[in-house]
Each structure stands twice: as structure tokens, then as C-alpha cells.
Amino acid sequence: MAYRLAEAQAAMNALAADPDDTEQAIRAIGAMAGNSSERCFARFGRSEVGARVLGEKRELYDMLSDMDRLAAMPEGSLGHGIWTFYSVEEISAAGLRGASEAAAGDSAFFSGDDDRSRFARRLRELHDVFHVLTGYGRDMRGEIACLAFTYSQTKNTGIGYVALWVLLKAGWGSEMGQLVRQAFWRGRRAKWLVAQDWESLLAQPLDQLRDELGVGAPPVYEQARSAGAPAIAS
Numbered sequence: 001m002a003y004r005l006a007e008a009q010a011a012m013n014a015l016a017a018d019p020d021d022t023e024q025a026i027r028a029i030g031a032m033a034g035n036s037s038e039r040c041f042a043r044f045g046r047s048e049v050g051a052r053v054l055g056e057k058r059e060l061y062d063m064l065s066d067m068d069r070l071a072a073m074p075e076g077s078l079g080h081g082i083w084t085f086y087s088v089e090e091i092s093a094a095g096l097r098g099a100s101e102a103a104a105g106d107s108a109f110f111s112g113d114d115d116r117s118r119f120a121r122r123l124r125e126l127h128d129v130f131h132v133l134t135g136y137g138r139d140m141r142g143e144i145a146c147l148a149f150t151y152s153q154t155k156n157t158g159i160g161y162v163a164l165w166v167l168l169k170a171g172w173g174s175e176m177g178q179l180v181r182q183a184f185w186r187g188r189r190a191k192w193l194v195a196q197d198w199e200s201l202l203a204q205p206l207d208q209l210r211d212e213l214g215v216g217a218p219p220v221y222e223q224a225r226s227a228g229a230p231a232i233a234s
Helices: 005-017 022-032 036-046 048-055 060-064 067-071 078-089 093-104 115-134 140-154 157-170 175-189 206-212
Strands: none
Touching (some): 036 048, 048 115, 060 115, 067 078, 115 206, 140 157
16 A cells, blocks of 8 residues: 555644644544554454454444443543543544544445454554553643554554654654653553453553553653643643
8 A cells, every 4th residue: 555645744734733633643644554554453363362352343442432331440440541531631432433434534444344444443442542551641742642652552654654743843852752752662662552452451450551561650741732622620
């Protein structure tokens, strides 16, 4: 699959003008992903958890979109942390799904009933899981750091393109640049999170998971909130 650099650049310029336009970020990622998604899918399918997830036709979205179920999970758990993240940030798994499907257009990349589409949806849902697991917020710095972390895990060249684009614009030694580079190395050191049984891990203690999976403690950084993001009480 060829890279579509002009499309990616146009999407990134639109994203720079409106950092809350998630659809543009997804367009840029799709334009520069090449065959990297296929390689990640093949590795996932060879794993024990991956084979089980695909065989059972699981949809992680079913759990992440059930706010009552997440809220009922133990305080301090990953699932309860995701509920808090959604509530505070005024977002939802449905919002991310809508943006991804809009960016995909007529493509069946996310909507098909085949294993590849099911895997693509699972990776999409893992974005919010990774936010909470790593401690990177929805703010502009946190979003790009989360993508840099994800690139280390998935080797998706589209995700890498978006993170690198922002890194070069911000400057290697800037606060954004340092956070992005640290996120990349956190992802390299962690276990391969793509092939974890997240359905069973959501109720587990978040701090324990961070330790067991090699993610480490959340970083302390100054958030840069976009105009469209809700204000966070100090």
C-alpha cells in the first residue's frame, strides 16, 4: 500500500488549525500507514491471546462503550480509570468510533466482519486504554505522547508520521519534544500490549498493571489544553 504524503500533510495542517479534529489525525495516520498494519495484524494473529480474540470475534468496544459497567469496576482499576477519563474529558468510545469511520469513508477498514477489520477496531479502542494506562491526558501534549508510545508498540508508520511531524515542529529539546521521546522509549520498554487480554484486565488494579506490563509510573508534565477541551479543575 502506497504512502499518500500530500493527503497526510493536508490532514496535519488541518489538525494544527483545530487540534480537536480527531478525524484529521486518523486521516493522516491512514495515509501514511502503508503495510505496517498488516505486519502488526500478522503478529497479533500468531499470539495466543490474538488467536483467541479473533476466534471468539471479540469487540473491545462493547466493554469500553458500557459506561455503567466501567463505573461499577473497583476504584483504582483500569476500567474505572477509563470511566473517569471519559467522564472528565467529556468523550466516549463512541466518539472515537465515529471519527474513525468518518475518516475511513466508504472503506470497510473498520466496519467489515473479517479478522483484519476486527483487529483494526481493537487497535482503535486501545488508544483510550493506552491513555489511561500510560497517564497521558487528552491535552495536546498528552495526545502526541500517547501516539509516540503507540508507535513503539505497533510500528504503524502512520502513527509514527504524526508523532514525528509534531516533534519536529515543536523542536527536539522542547517540552513537547522531550515528552514525545520519553513516550517512545516507554513503549519500547513495555511488554507487547497489543496482545494482552484487556477484557480480563480492565478490572485489575491500574498501578499493578503498570508495573506488571512494564509501563511504569505516569509522567509529570504540564498539560497544554486545546480550546475545545473541557477545563480540568486544579
